[in-house]
Amino acid sequence: MRLGLCCLFKDEPVRFRTTTATVLARLGHPAQLLKLTEICRSNAENLLLAVQTAQRLGIGAFRIMSPLFPRMTHPLVGYRLDQLADGETIAELLAATGSYARRHDIRLSFHPDQFVVLSSPRPEVVANSIRELEYQAFLAEAVGADVINLHAGGVYGDKKSALQRLRHVIDDLPQPVRSRLTLENDDISYSVSDLLPVCENLSLPLVYDVHHHRCLPDGLSVEEATRLAGETWHRLGREQYCHLSSPKAGWTGRDPKPHADYIEPEDIPSCWFDRAMTVDIEAKAKELAILRLISEIDTIRRDKS
């Protein structure tokens, strides 16, 4: 099990900056690009630092935050790297991050946020989503990330039609996106058994989120879901990717969906131990949760042997 960190550190001095479209739009064009250069260069430096820090802590994967280059695809204030004064420096930092990650076997991924929806019946929503995916694929290419992971989106009262729209849109995606795209089961609409046929049909890997599966059961056991999702990766000769989190208020609490600060060791599926796979840890305490988990797993291993 290779453990992965999502986007941010809690105690380590790695910080990502951002800005808003409103602020950028108020600035004149030169000032706008100056501000963006500052932020993008700082974020590229911190991305390299993030991967180096992950390596130092024994973390084997890192999910890169979507707004690494904030508002890059915005219709009004969007921009390209070559428009920024430090564009070349920034590109070199991304390349350095990629080669560091490769050298130390840190797996990199992306997880576009809730606005990226490929199953929507609204064409403008799908078009914006594709633009955002192309931006993330450009970043992924630059740093050598092999995964851009997405939820299936809304149901719109008819799951079958939604999935059919999703299939067609995915099939027409540009290659840099398509070759990295994965689908993840969510906790309200699409379960593993909903997504498996789509993934098998399109040769798309399925990211198995065991917490979502426990919130939205589908008749499959955790072991079956792990194995079936795993096959979608292994068929392509790739390492399986999964997500793990614990409920903030426990499994008996009112709503199990919100994530806790740390991972309850009991929430780790026993079939995941000693399995060759990447597991992103979605815990609010970020790297602290992973460090605690690593030592707890060591203890469990020692007790077993």
Place this chain on the structure above:
DNA sequence: GCATGTCAAGTTGTG
């Protein structure tokens, strides 16, 4: 200094 409201975008379920 510090507290507070805002942030491009979608969809669903709750109060």
Place this chain on the structure above:
DNA sequence: CACAACTTGACATGC
């Protein structure tokens, strides 16, 4: 029907 939740913060503003 408005609003929070979803990986969350971080930033700009106003006191």
